[in-house]
Amino acid sequence: MIQQRVMEKLEILADAAKYDVSCSSGQSNRKNKDKGIGDSKGYGICHAFTEDGRCVSLLKILLTNYCIFDCGYCVSRKSNDVKRAAFTVDEVVELTINFYRRNYIEGLFLSSGIFDSADFTMERLIKIAKKLRTEKNFNGYIHLKAIPGSSDDLIREAGLYADRLSLNIEMPTETSLKLLAPEKKHADVIRPMEFLREEILGYKEEKKLIKNSPLFAPAGQSTQMVIGATKENDHEILGMANYFYEKMNLKRVYYSGYVPISNDDNRLPTIGTAVPIIRENRLYQADWLIRYYGFNVNEIVGTEYPNLDLDIDPKLGWALRNLHVFPIDINTADLELIKRVPGIGFLSASKIVAARKFKMILPEHLKKMGVAYTRAKFFLTFTKSFTTQKDLMGSQIKYQILSQQNSKYKADFSNQLSLFQ
Template identity: 70%
Template sequence: MSERIREKLKILADAAKYDVSCSSSGSTRKNKNKGLGDTGNGICHTYTEDGRCVSLLKILLTNFCIYDCAYCVTRKSNDIKRTAFTVQEVVDLTINFYRRNYIEGLFLSSGIFKDADYTMERLVRVAKKLRSEHNFNGYIHLKSIPGASDELMKEAGLYADRLSVNIEIPTEQGLKLLAPDKDRKDMIQPMNFLKNEIILRESENKTFRNAPLFAPAGQSSQMIIGAAQESDKDIMFTANSLYKNFNLKRVYYSGYVPVSNDNRLPGLNTSVPRIRENRLYQTDWLMRFYGFQVKEIVNQEHPNLDLDIDPKLSWALRNVQQFPIDINRADLHLILRVPGIGIQSARKIVDARRFQRLNWEHLKKLGVALNRAKYFIICNSRNYERRDLSGSQIKQYILSGAQSKALSAVAIQLQLF
């Protein structure tokens, strides 16, 4: 690798780290005709369910940008070193890194130089060259450029496994304040086009065996949180709307990192706490997999998530009148709402109680976190009788127990030295 390419890679890989929407689960692209790569179980810079660490080349095509978004490190007014890859340089890097077993796929985003179509056309050319000229079957995630034409978006979907359009700021008012050159409609339009095209292609695939793949891993988006002082309610209601209206696979939440002293920003000198990101992801999970409605978790009375406890426990404490539930009789929907019971444990409970009535020991073996669940359920056992406690009392008991457990772990560590 030449020194010039090495320097470009250092600059443009560092600039890409602020984009967290690089999960690739859901694609089923297979290796054909002895080509390079195989999407397999999904490529991302993270750990898979079986503990396998996978990686991808995650870069910007360029950090030049015509926009001056207050929250963005590549904004045009920022005094940083600018550079850009050529299309062929990205292709060569991807192939060479793959052959050396450094990566299993490509995540390609970009600043916007000239205009949306000019930039998007180059992103598409990278994917097209990899697929057509190098027979590359590994994972490709392209960041779609807001405002790009439908024709380019359609072509991108034929070569990429996943496409994503960043919504950027949760509220339209926040976007107008921090990125006045951008229009929310330019973000919504490609999302809507991709949704309709994906539905159309899925229908074709059911009818025609050899119908071409179109973004088989779907589309995703990302929101920067904390830059416009929006509430968690604003964030999650926007996310819920994106899931419902555009069939998104994932919405990602990226805590604002101070990258400028722009007076439009809310005077944040530190990054958004990681625990806030975590609570938003937990809420997202409850909406997508546990049957919760967004207004049950965040609403006018509770606009922000509790940072001390997870949102499922927070909801249960606000609705203690709905508990306890009988674990041997309640349906799956209710069991999933019990703090300390995950999806797999809930399904195991429903299966196991067909053969015998379950007690505390059974539940513990099935993976239930009894330190939380015991306040909200009854079962075939009298080892623990649920007392008539208020939500605040239960919260105090749980937090005290967690603190005692943490202190015990520290004591054990000290004994080892």
């Protein structure tokens, strides 16, 4: 039975952890009454996706929201007037096992404010992971936040018990970090990232030679940037993300839209100016294009267009700026070019290349493959005699696509309303 004191801590520290967007929250507050079945008051239960596409539930909490730093963007900063709490090592271990046995979760996502020192905090995070693995025989997923400034020995030890480690870069540029977190610097994050990169690669090579060698952070490392608290444009943000992918072998960069915390800090935007969720979405779409579609950052954003278009997705934005490339013949174009067509996804492009070995691809075939043909048709041709719309201007194509989307949303909304009439 979970003690009331621990549940009070859980409510505080799960709420403080929600600002870390490495996984998304999924909570409700439906109490069990009249001896019914179940109780959905799952403080700290969030969802993340594995590499094979499974959605898994994690217990997402802070070890403590006490912190020695005063970062302007952070709800746990020392000058912020919030209720404070701290778990003991045993409390986190028992919570994790208790929730796992009840089938609430499949793993643990554990971060922390920094109390006393980086090493002091990191030691306690490691003790939790180590106790779960060695004493409780817990084989579920564990994601630990590595604390910048921790010793190499502690970060190495953390990698032996955690599936993934992450070090948050916090702000996209050093200038912004100095403005909002003057006690921090990017070098304190970059150096342990480099150390982790080498350790991960080293253990992978060792595993090839010695099968029973230990796993080391098998799910890699990730980071997070706060966007919108300062004035960086999307070109700067994606440029920093690309640096991490190329130089640090990061698995993911997460983009956390600034959420107003209080109105007593003149370093920050005016209260109420939260970053629109669509900007986060566009950054994730652009990030996906860089990682899986072969796009260069400077193709998506640049000096002439430093910010992503919020009206359309970045792939469509690139296509409209490069109409000289289109239309492409779907039956002869190479895979990399087909992947750049708006409305054609990564898997659909592979299906097209495989299928055209056996027959000529026509529009009806694309629709069956899951291609958004109403979008893709502006950029494709099929045979010399097939009518194309290549003479349309970019503004006309954008208008038609947006009109189609609006019509679809209206139709979907009307259909939903009709269910209740």
